[in-house]
Amino acid sequence: xxxxxxxxxxxxxxxxxxxxxxxxxxxxxxxxxxxxxxxxxxxxxxxxxxxxxxxxxxxxxxxxxxxxxxxxxxxxxxxxxxxxxxxxxxxxxxxxxxxxxxxxxxxxxxxxxxxxxxxxxxxxxxxxxxxxxxxxxxxxxxxxxxxxxxxxxxxxxxxxxxxxxxxxxxxxxxxxxxxxxxxxxxxxxxxxxxxxxxxxxxxxxxxxxxxxxxxxxxxxxxxxx
Amino acid sequence: xxxxxxxxxxxxxxxxxxxxxxxxxxxxxxxxxxxxxxxxxxxxxxxxxxxxxxxxxxxxxxxxxxxxxxxxxxxxxxxxxxxxxxxxxxxxxxxxxxxxxxxxxxxxxxxxxxxxxxxxxxxxxxxxxxxxxxxxxxxxxxxxxxxxxxxxxxxxxxxxxxxxxxxxxxxxxxxxxxxxxxxxxxxxxxxxxxxxxxxxxxxxxxxxxxxxxxxxxxxxxxxxxxxxxxxxxxxxxxxxxxxxxxxxxxxxxxxxxxxxxxxxxxxxxxxxxxxxxxxxxxxxxxxxxxxxxxxxxxxxxxxxxxxxxxxxxxxxxxxxxxxxxxxxxxxxxxxxxxxxxxxxxxxxxxxxxxxxxxxxxxxxxxxxxxxxxxxxxxxxxxxxxxxx
Numbered sequence: 105x106x107x108x109x110x111x112x113x114x115x116x117x118x119x120x121x122x123x124x125x126x127x128x129x130x131x132x133x134x135x136x137x138x139x140x141x142x143x144x145x146x147x148x149x150x151x152x153x154x155x156x157x158x159x160x161x162x163x164x165x166x167x168x169x170x171x172x173x174x175x176x177x178x179x180x181x182x183x184x185x186x187x188x189x190x191x192x193x194x195x196x197x198x199x200x201x202x203x204x205x206x207x208x209x210x211x212x213x214x215x216x217x218x219x220x221x222x223x224x225x226x227x228x229x230x231x232x233x234x235x236x237x238x239x240x241x242x243x244x245x246x247x248x249x250x251x252x253x254x255x256x257x258x259x260x261x262x263x264x265x266x267x268x269x270x271x272x273x274x275x276x277x278x279x280x281x282x283x284x285x286x287x288x289x290x291x292x293x294x295x296x297x298x299x300x301x302x303x304x305x306x307x308x309x310x311x312x313x314x315x316x317x318x319x320x321x322x323x324x325x326x327x328x329x
Numbered sequence: 330x331x332x333x334x335x336x337x338x339x340x341x342x343x344x345x346x347x348x349x350x351x352x353x354x355x356x357x358x359x360x361x362x363x364x365x366x367x368x369x370x371x372x373x374x375x376x377x378x379x380x381x382x383x384x385x386x387x388x389x390x391x392x393x394x395x396x397x398x399x400x401x402x403x404x405x406x407x408x409x410x411x412x413x414x415x416x417x418x419x420x421x422x423x424x425x426x427x428x429x430x431x432x433x434x435x436x437x438x439x440x441x442x443x444x445x446x447x448x449x450x451x452x453x454x455x456x457x458x459x460x461x462x463x464x465x466x467x468x469x470x471x472x473x474x475x476x477x478x479x480x481x482x483x484x485x486x487x488x489x490x491x492x493x494x495x496x497x498x499x500x501x502x503x504x505x506x507x508x509x510x511x512x513x514x515x516x517x518x519x520x521x522x523x524x525x526x527x528x529x530x531x532x533x534x535x536x537x538x539x540x541x542x543x544x545x546x547x548x549x550x551x552x553x554x555x556x557x558x559x560x561x562x563x564x565x566x567x568x569x570x571x572x573x574x575x576x577x578x579x580x581x582x583x584x585x586x587x588x589x590x591x592x593x594x595x596x597x598x599x600x601x602x603x604x605x606x607x608x609x610x611x612x613x614x615x616x617x618x619x620x621x622x623x624x625x626x627x628x629x630x631x632x633x634x635x636x637x638x639x640x641x642x643x644x645x646x647x648x649x650x651x652x653x654x655x656x657x658x659x660x661x662x663x664x665x666x667x668x669x670x671x672x673x674x675x676x677x678x679x680x681x682x683x684x685x686x687x688x689x690x691x692x693x694x695x696x697x698x699x700x701x702x703x704x705x706x707x708x709x710x711x712x713x714x715x716x717x
Contacts, residue, residue: 154711159624180628187626194710198621202342211338212625257625 105265105295106133106156111165113151113318125151126162127318138291140306141299143315149299150195150269152315156297157190157267158182187214191263193271197254199242205253206238212257220260227256231286232279247274255283265295272305280305333631334622336638346611347639350604351647354692357600358651358685359658361593365681366659366674368585371447373673375581378445378454378522379573385471385521387551388440388455389540391422392564419540422560426542429558433470434543436463439528441537442507443489445496447672449585453507455568456487457541458528470543471519477501478515487526488515492671597688604692609699616703624710633704640696644689 113126125148133139141149154160156167158174167174174185186192199208209224228238231252242250251274258266268287272280280302287296288308298306306312314321340347396418416437423435438457445452457467464481473490478501481487489499494516497506505511511526548554551569555562619632659676667674 150711159709159711183623183626183628185626186624190626192625192710194624198617198624198710200338200618200621203338204342207338207342211334 105135105170106131107166107168108132108156109166109168111152111155111167112163113148113155113160114163124318126155126165128165129320131313131320133295133297134310136291136293136295137310138288138296138298138306138308140303140309140312141297141315142301142303142306142312143321144301147315148318149315151318153267153269153297153299157192157265158185188261189264191258191261191266193251193254193258193266193268195269195273197242197250197274199250199253199257201242204239204241205233205245205249205256208242208253209256209260213260215261224256224260227259228253231256232282248276248279251275252279252283255286259290263294265297266290268296268298270300271298272300272302277304284308334627334635336635336642339635339639340642347643347646349607350643351650353600353604353607354644354647354689355651355654357596357688358648359655360596361685361688362651362655362678362681363658363662364592365589365678366655366662366676367448368589369678370667370670370672370674371449372577372581372585373675374445374447374522375450375452376577377673378452379577380570382454382521382523383568383570383573384546385543386457386467386523387542387544387548387570388438388457388568389542389551389562390566390568391419391538391540391562392566394564395562415538419538422562423540425558425560426540426555429548429554429560431545431547431554432542433545434463434466436467436541436543438463438539438541439537440539440541441487441505441511441526443493443497443505443524444507445493445522445672446670450581454493454522454524455539456489456505456511456524456526457539458485458487458511458526459541461527464525464527467525467541467543468517468519471521471523473517473519473523476516476518478513480515481527482514484527484529485511486514487511487524488517489513489524490521491516491518492522493524495669495671593684597691600688601692601695605695605699608696612699612703616706619703619707620710620712623707629704629707632707633700636700636704640693640700644693648686648689 108129108131110128110130111126112124112128115123115125127148141152143149151160155162156169158177162175165175169185174182177185199205200211203211205228206221206224209228210220213220213224215223225238229235233249233252233256237245237249242253245253251271255268255271258268266287271287272283275283284298284305285308287298290296291310298309300306303312396415419437423437426432426435436457436459438459441456441458442453443456445454459467461481468480468488473488475488476491478488487505493499494513499513501513501516503513505513517524542551544551549570551571552562552565552567553571622632623629656676659674663674663676
């Protein structure tokens, strides 16, 4: 699905001490499966995810998605791709404070309101939220519940690729594994990219990619250089 | 597949905030429209006096040079002689005027006045005091029905239309506020701000002498009509439809317009500042929400149109609710105050409505400034993370 070639991301490019967030590497990602990205802070995991998801444009290199280079496409095409084909779980949950958990999920939907409401309810219940909780605002939910709402929002459009940046960071182990099992289930038909510090939650990952100083260090499965 | 963000997510979850804007905008509408409504009691009532009354009865106050009678011409019995001279002249002019087409009757009348108070300002209405025969003709011509009391039988007695009675709070037997010696003995209903009575025959021409001209409604410019017949009254004052319209514009419409324009500008400035301040604070609170939308694939344009729909909904609700509130308040004021004061008013004021719509459009445009500023500050979440 993704074919990454010589991807390079340099911050402070005009300054003398350039900072290489991504040091120029190739990477192939399959059409489906659960891929884990692991590495210390500043290793370039999030930058890679942002580049793959078109939120950031790499300084150099190619990102081929379904046979098309998505680095130099128009802004509207990038937006369209993010809306139609990608789903996001960010490090911070970024829920809209005035909306209920359910509305936070449906607002990202590209379907009409009636059918999406039922679908969103189903997803949130699958993620462990009760009927009462799905009507609550984020401020009335625990950190773990908020993150599950964010995951529900990411999955509402059944995206082909789901990007999850530390999706279990705010959850206890029991909840973390329950969320990961949902993501694992989702990865049977879709591609799920999970960034995490916690290798224990990646026990069911199809591939684990370790990053270090903007480069891919090792991998379990997958084709990386 | 929908590519827009529903405005109702914000509206249904932020009822208080939306309500603050709706109430502010509606209050502006209500304040502006009700002010004009109350002022309409002045313009509509005075319009009726100045233009409707004059379709039936017009007056000429003869100038000294038109009369060509001067104090110096009076002889031994100074006052009486002068009066006689004037009356003689009046009679001659009367008979000349009667020959004009469209003129039904011409009377020499002593004129009394009664005041009519509006919400803003007041006006003095001519009450022709004539002889009994002329009075009966006048009442018949005006289509007056006696509602209460009796018709004048003695000099210095008058009958007044019910609206004049209500306005000044007169009761039968009261004296006119402008001349206590003139007693109200009856209430009539003729649909005009009208009243008349029996003249004091002992009075001299010094007491408001006028020529009272009853027309068939076809004469708008009495002076011009008379001039065409060779009756040149260059130094006289005419109370006819044309002058009524002129006076209405100069003394009422223009005066009201000046003060209401100042008032409107003050209200608009205050409302604009309030709405902008409220809107700026609301917009700031929502920056991260829009950053999220941008990150998950909604373009700035989509986000902007979503905000526009929210604002549009707010304005439409404010406009419609203000119309309903205004209609109810106007009806209540009409029943409890305006009709009780014998005043006229108008509910539908297209010019005022148009001005309010223009101000709404202006405020809507003004509110785009903070919106546009925030739209250009939208970042995707990766950029927010970089900032952190």
